Amino acid sequence: MSVRDIRMYGDPVLSTRATEIDHFDSGVQTLAADMLETMDAAGGVGLAANQIGVTKRVFVFDCTHVHSGLRGAIINPVWRPLSEAKQSGTEGCLSIPGISLETQRYESVVVAGRDVRGNAISLVARGLLARCIQHESDHLDGVLFLQRLEPSLRKEAMREIRNSSWFNA
Numbered sequence: 001m002s003v004r005d006i007r008m009y010g011d012p013v014l015s016t017r018a019t020e021i022d023h024f025d026s027g028v029q030t031l032a033a034d035m036l037e038t039m040d041a042a043g044g045v046g047l048a049a050n051q052i053g054v055t056k057r058v059f060v061f062d063c064t065h066v067h068s069g070l071r072g073a074i075i076n077p078v079w080r081p082l083s084e085a086k087q088s089g090t091e092g093c094l095s096i097p098g099i100s101l102e103t104q105r106y107e108s109v110v111v112a113g114r115d116v117r118g119n120a121i122s123l124v125a126r127g128l129l130a131r132c133i134q135h136e137s138d139h140l141d142g143v144l145f146l147q148r149l150e151p152s153l154r155k156e157a158m159r160e161i162r163n164s165s166w167f168n169a
Helices: 026-042 127-140 151-162
Strands: 046-048 058-062 071-081 086-092 100-106 108-114 120-126
Touching (some): 026 058, 058 127, 100 127, 120 127
Antiparallel strands (some): 058 071
16 A cells, blocks of 8 residues: 555646446555545545546545444445535545635535446445535546635635635645
């Protein structure tokens, strides 16, 4: 396992739709393990493969501090809301450091996909885990949370990004 570099806002891979995984081998398991280690090192609760430059449909998550024992990887995720109820909460992104803003997401979702061995999995989530599933699935579609912000907040975020040391480096 190894910690990989996280791609930052402006990198074209972050706006690229990831491709489905159809071959489950040790490479998929290693990728997921590296992603978990990278996410842990960065202090995140989720990480999508394209955030480390890999355009495969896999994300990892760790909401153990909120939901006991819920940590892992979901490959080829497909989610849907369980109702129209929304939650509004502060959201950030490891690829956009220092920016955390109110973002609206569905309160509860169901996600289906595969685990690292190719076994079918399904999970009902609400709160932070539901937010994580939506955020990381967006990454896999090449969508950043900035695109989910109200226009005035997006403008504020873009101003902060332009003035940040990491963006101008």
